[in-house]
Structures are given as C-alpha cells and as structure tokens.
Amino acid sequence: LAMYAGAVAVPLLIGTGLGFNEAQMTYLISIDIFMCGIATLLQLVVTRFFGIGLPVVLGCAIQAVSPLILIGTKSGISAIYGAIIAAGIFIVLIAGIFSKIKVLFPPLVTGTVITVIGLTLIPVSITKIGGGDAAAANFGDPTNLLLGFVTIALIIGVQVFGKGFIRSIAVLIGLIGGTILAALLGLVDLSAIAHAPVFHLPQPFYFGLPTFDLWSIVLMIIISIVSLVESTGVYFALGDITERPITGNDLKRGYRAEGLAVILGGIFNTFPYTGFSQNVGLVQLSGIKTRRPIFFSAIFLIVLGLFPKVGAIAQIIPEAVLGGGMLVMFGMVAVQGMRMLSKVDFMNDKNLLVIAVSIGFGLGFNMMPTLFSQMPETVQMFTGNGIVMSSLTAIVLNLFFNGLPKETDEVTELSLQQ
Structure with a gap:
C-alpha cells in the first residue's frame, strides 16, 4: 500500500501523455503491478550474481516519466522499450x-538532477488539477479545482494527524478520498473496470517489437544511473536499519x-524499476527486519497483476484528483x-554556480x-530535454570546477555510506 500510489502513477502519466486507449492503459497498469512483484523478488532472492537480499520493494522510477513521454512523442512507443532494454543491459x-x-x-550532481526532475513534473500535475487538457473550454472548472485541492488537503491532513503506517499511505488515502468525493458528484466513470478482462497473462512485446534509437538510449541510461544512485541510498539505509554491513559484492x-x-520491464512493456524509499520507513516503523513480509508483498503484487480489473481501478481516478x-x-x-x-558545501561559490546553471538549463x-x-x-x-541538459551540465561543470576526488575509492565508499 505504501508504494502503490507511486507505482501506478508512472503508467497513468505515461499512458495519458502518449494517448493510450482504455485497453492499453489497463494492460499497462496491470503489468506494472505484476512486474513490481517480479522486480522485488529479484532483489530478495540472493544468488551468485543477483539480489541484495534486503527487505526492499522495487517500483517504477517516477523520474523516468518525463523522459519516456518525450521519447515516445519523438520516436514512438517502440523506441521507449528499446531504450529501456538497452539501459537495463548497460546497468547489468x-x-x-x-x-x-x-x-x-556526487550529491552536487544527483541532488541537482533530482530537483530538476521534480520541478519539471509539477506543471503536469497542475494541468491535471485543471482537468487534464489546458486547451479545453472547461479547463480550470471549479469542480475540478475542488477535487484537486480536497485531495491535497486530505494528504496533508493524514500527514499531520495520522500516525505510523497510516501516514505512510497518505497519498493513497488522498486519492481514494478524492475519488469518493468525485463519485458523490457523479464524476466517476466505471466503464474501464467493466471492459477489462477478468484474467490475463503477461505478454512480451505487447506494444510491438522494440527499436533502438541512440538518443533515446543515452537519455534512458542517464535516468537509470540517477536511479542507481537513489537505490544505493535505499540499500545503505536498510543495511543500517537491519544492522547488516553492505559490501561491494552486495551492491554489485x-x-x-x-x-x-x-530489461524485463522493457520486454513486458512496463518501465524502469528502482528501490522505493517509501518502504524503508516501514521497516524501521514495524521493527520487522526480515525479508518474509516483502516476499508475501511481492507475491501479492504478482497475483494482483494477473487480474486486469484490479489495474483498471486506477483508471477511474478523475484527472483532478490524480x-x-x-x-x-x-x-x-x-x-x-x-x-x-x-550535503553540498554552499560556502563554495563554484558549487553554487554548478547548481544555478544546471537548474537554469534544466527548467529553461x-x-x-x-x-x-x-x-x-x-x-x-539533447537540448530539447531539460533533464538531459541539467544532468550533462552538472556533470561537466562539477568536473571542471572540482575535478575527480584524489582518493577515488575512499571518497566513493564514503558517499555511498552517506
């Protein structure tokens, strides 16, 4: 439940951005839920080559939304999955x-890039609060604004007054509450659930065979590396909570x-996966430090993903609530x-310049x-995507002003622990 809202948000956003129809959206959400379970199992089961063996849950990387919509718009859906498969191979x-x-x-680069990713996605959410189509005559309708702001108020209320596990699912509660209000106003359409099949099996290359476009692959590799850095923080946080030292082999x-x-996400036409930080707090909160509950969660996600009507439920959420x-x-x-x-030294004017120019390029x-x-x-x-420009600018300027650390291995280990 803690990861659900963040996980289904990715296919909802990308599918909407690329104009997917009802059947395609249902498949996209269902296979996303299914593959979240598979991806989580890959980390839980430790073999010689795969799996970190920590109580970690994997979900779709939210930072991939904007780049994937751009790739799909410019090069087609097939290029999305070609880029994802290539990025997965690169990571391995x-x-x-x-x-x-x-x-x-370093934090100077990753912090800047993730900040830009969040800021560039916010206008998407504002458009949805207005109704989803800024060119529509009813854009900004008071009813849509009411639903959007009530959803935000519910999330804030749960965060302020809720405790423990309830706080960790504040976004999900907000979406459910907003949808209930919309249903009372007669604004919820249940046809997606009615039209969805009861059961299906995952289908490789559902949207067709992938194509491999160099620019799309480079963009996806950059996003994947940023996701790896984020996952590293999740691994060390869980290692600290479970009192288990994280070795280099664990990270590999x-x-x-x-x-x-x-790679599997590309084959089965879903999206890149990363360690979800939402669930780290639950491990600490519950005090249960074994992998057993995560095994059950992963299996539950896999089973849910086999029933498209469950995935179709996410489609009934009105645009403004979403x-x-x-x-x-x-x-x-x-x-x-x-x-x-x-974590960055802001007394150093060069660091300030790296952040200022990178964010300026990214947003501008x-x-x-x-x-x-x-x-x-x-x-x-490259210049048409702010996230790519922000990433490249931050990397180049950081190397220009600060260079590489002299004690590379020692600095790397320290930054990983941080």
Whole structure:
C-alpha cells in the first residue's frame, strides 16, 4: 500500500501523455503491478550474481516519466522499450564498476538532477488539477479545482494527524478520498473496470517489437544511473536499519538485479524499476527486519497483476484528483533532491554556480524546447530535454570546477555510506 500510489502513477502519466486507449492503459497498469512483484523478488532472492537480499520493494522510477513521454512523442512507443532494454543491459554490465563511475555523480550532481526532475513534473500535475487538457473550454472548472485541492488537503491532513503506517499511505488515502468525493458528484466513470478482462497473462512485446534509437538510449541510461544512485541510498539505509554491513559484492548483486528488472520491464512493456524509499520507513516503523513480509508483498503484487480489473481501478481516478496526489508526489521528488543538495558545501561559490546553471538549463530548456530549433537535429535531441541538459551540465561543470576526488575509492565508499 505504501508504494502503490507511486507505482501506478508512472503508467497513468505515461499512458495519458502518449494517448493510450482504455485497453492499453489497463494492460499497462496491470503489468506494472505484476512486474513490481517480479522486480522485488529479484532483489530478495540472493544468488551468485543477483539480489541484495534486503527487505526492499522495487517500483517504477517516477523520474523516468518525463523522459519516456518525450521519447515516445519523438520516436514512438517502440523506441521507449528499446531504450529501456538497452539501459537495463548497460546497468547489468557496469554493476561491477559502478563505484568508480559514481564519482561523476556526487550529491552536487544527483541532488541537482533530482530537483530538476521534480520541478519539471509539477506543471503536469497542475494541468491535471485543471482537468487534464489546458486547451479545453472547461479547463480550470471549479469542480475540478475542488477535487484537486480536497485531495491535497486530505494528504496533508493524514500527514499531520495520522500516525505510523497510516501516514505512510497518505497519498493513497488522498486519492481514494478524492475519488469518493468525485463519485458523490457523479464524476466517476466505471466503464474501464467493466471492459477489462477478468484474467490475463503477461505478454512480451505487447506494444510491438522494440527499436533502438541512440538518443533515446543515452537519455534512458542517464535516468537509470540517477536511479542507481537513489537505490544505493535505499540499500545503505536498510543495511543500517537491519544492522547488516553492505559490501561491494552486495551492491554489485543489487545493481545487477535492478538492471535485470529494467530489461524485463522493457520486454513486458512496463518501465524502469528502482528501490522505493517509501518502504524503508516501514521497516524501521514495524521493527520487522526480515525479508518474509516483502516476499508475501511481492507475491501479492504478482497475483494482483494477473487480474486486469484490479489495474483498471486506477483508471477511474478523475484527472483532478490524480493531479492533486501527483502535485504532492512530484513536490516530494524535488524536496528529495534538495535534501541531497544539503550535503553540498554552499560556502563554495563554484558549487553554487554548478547548481544555478544546471537548474537554469534544466527548467529553461524544458519550458522552451524550440530554443535550438535552428540547430542540427542531433543537437536538438539533447537540448530539447531539460533533464538531459541539467544532468550533462552538472556533470561537466562539477568536473571542471572540482575535478575527480584524489582518493577515488575512499571518497566513493564514503558517499555511498552517506
């Protein structure tokens, strides 16, 4: 339940952004739930090559939403899954040397990128609060605004007055409450549930065979590396809670399992997976530090994913209600990036310059992608996406001003522990 709202938000956003029909959305959400369970099992079961063996839950990476919509819009749905498969293979191959690559992604870089990802997604949630289509005549209808703000108020209320587990599912409670209010107003359409089949099996390449576009692959690899950095923090947090030292071999197996989950996501037409930080707090809260509850959770997700009517339930959430919940989630993504940046030395003006220029490029180029319309198409592939420009700018400027750490291995280990 803690991860559910964040997990289904990804297929809902991407499917809506790419204009998927009802049947496609139902499949997308159902297979997402199914693959969350499979991806979680890959991390729970420890083999020689895969699995970190911690009580970790994997879900779709929210930071992949905007890039995947861009890839789908420019190069087609097949390029989305080609890029995901290629990124997954890349992760598996670099798992053993990621600690060395990670020096390119200190908190200065990752914090900046995740902040930009959150900030660039917030306008999407605002559009949904208004009704989903800014060009529509009824955009900003008072009823939609009421639903959006009531959802936000419910989430805030649960966070303020709720305790323990209830607080951890605040977004889900907000979405349910907002949908109930919409149903009372006669604004909930149940046809998606009625039309969905009772049972289905996952189908490889449901949306067709993948195509491999270089620009799309590069973009997805960047997002996957950022997700790996985030997952690393989850692994060390769980290692600390469960009092288990995390070794380099543990990380390699964890990275490979995540890469394998991403590959399977591409094959079965869902999205990249990453360790969900929402569930780390539950391990600490419950005091249950074994993997057994997570095994049951993973199996439960797999079973749910086999019944499309369950997945179709997510489709009945009105746009305005979804927008209210997403506003909070995307805001939290941005705040997570800011928390990473709190580890940065702000007394150093060079660091401030790296952050300022990277965020400026990220938000500015995202709002005005036609700025480079007179440049060659190859250049436009990179400049048209603010997240890519923010990532590349932060990496290059950080290397230019700060260089590589002298004691690479020692610094890497320290940053991993942090």
